[in-house]
Amino acid sequence: MKLTRRHTLMLAMGSAAAAMLPMASFGATEDAIAAFTGGAEIGAGGITLTAPEIAENGNTVPIEVNAPGAAAILVLAAGNPTPAVATFNFGPLAATQHASTRVRLAGTQDVIAIARMPDGSFVQAKQEVKVTIGGCGG
Numbered sequence: 381m382k383l384t385r386r387h388t389l390m391l392a393m394g395s396a397a398a399a400m401l402p403m404a405s406f407g408a409t410e411d412a413i414a415a416f417t418g419g420a421e422i423g424a425g426g427i428t429l430t431a432p433e434i435a436e437n438g439n440t441v442p443i444e445v446n447a448p449g450a451a452a453i454l455v456l457a458a459g460n461p462t463p464a465v466a467t468f469n470f471g472p473l474a475a476t477q478h479a480s481t482r483v484r485l486a487g488t489q490d491v492i493a494i495a496r497m498p499d500g501s502f503v504q505a506k507q508e509v510k511v512t513i514g515g516c517g518g
Contacts, residue, residue, distance in 0.1 A: 408461075408462070408463050409456055409458045409463040409492070412454070412456055412463055412464045413454075413456070413492075413494065416452075416454045416467075416494060416496070416502075417494065417496075417502050420500070420501070420502055421502070422494060422502045422503065422504045423501060423502065423503045423504070424503060424504060424505075425503060426447060426448070426449075426450075426495065426497065426503040427445065427446070427447040427450070427453070427493055427494075427495045427503045427504065427505045428444075428445065428446045428447070428505060429443065429444070429445050429491065429492075429493040429505035429506070429507050430443065430444040430445075430446075431443040431444075431491050431507045431509050432509060433507075433508075433509070433510060434509075434510045434511075434512060435485065435509050435510070435511050435512070436512050437511075438484065438485040438486065438487065438511040439484055440482045440484070441482060441483050441484070441485050441491075441509060441511070442480065442481075442482050443455065443480065443481060443482070443483055443491060444478070444479070444480040445468070445478070445479050445480075445493045445495075445505075446476075446477065446478045447477050447493075447495035447497075447503070448476075448477055449477060449497060449498060450470060450477040450495040450496060450497055450498075451469070451470060451496050451497065451498050452467060452468065452469045452470065452495070452496045453467070453468045453470075453477070453479060453493060453494070453495045453496075454466075454467050454493070454494045454495075454496075455467075455468075455481075455483070455491070455492070455493050456491070456492040456493075456494075457483055457484075457485055457486075457489060457490075457491055457492075458489050458490040458491070458492055459485070459486055459487055459488070459489025459490070460484070460485065460486050460489070461486070465481075465483045465491075466479075466481055466483075477495075485509060485511050486511075487511050488508070488509065488510045488511050489508070489509065489511075490506050490507065490508050490509075491506070491507055491508075491509055492504065492505070492506045493505045493506075
């Protein structure tokens with residue numbers, strides 16, 4: 381096959397587009413966090429995120445979040461094309477500020493939970509989940 385100028389340009393544009401894909405996902409995560417927090421500083425502690433270290437099937441990964449006293453909890457999958465997974469809102473009569481669900485993960489990535497506390501502060505927990513293909517463990 382003879383490599384022409386047209387083929388070289390198409391390869392270069394395709395490579396540039398492929399290189400930008402992970403950055404678009406990261407930007408979407410940052411945008412979702414900024415929309416939830418309003419740009420406020422995020423602390424640590426006061427929230428617990430439970431997710432498996434290794435998930436054999438990325439289609440159904442169980443997670444749990446617990447933030448005693450929280451008004452709302454945002455759950456994000458940082459590596460997904462659409463990172464926002466769920467937002468749980470708790471009213472003043474909620475018995476506990478605990479939620480569990482199953483999420484779909486595109487691959488190995490961080491799962492992030494951010495809680496808005498009643499005083500207006502924000503706390504965060506993060507855990508990496510390794511997604512295997514076919515349960516091979518690799």
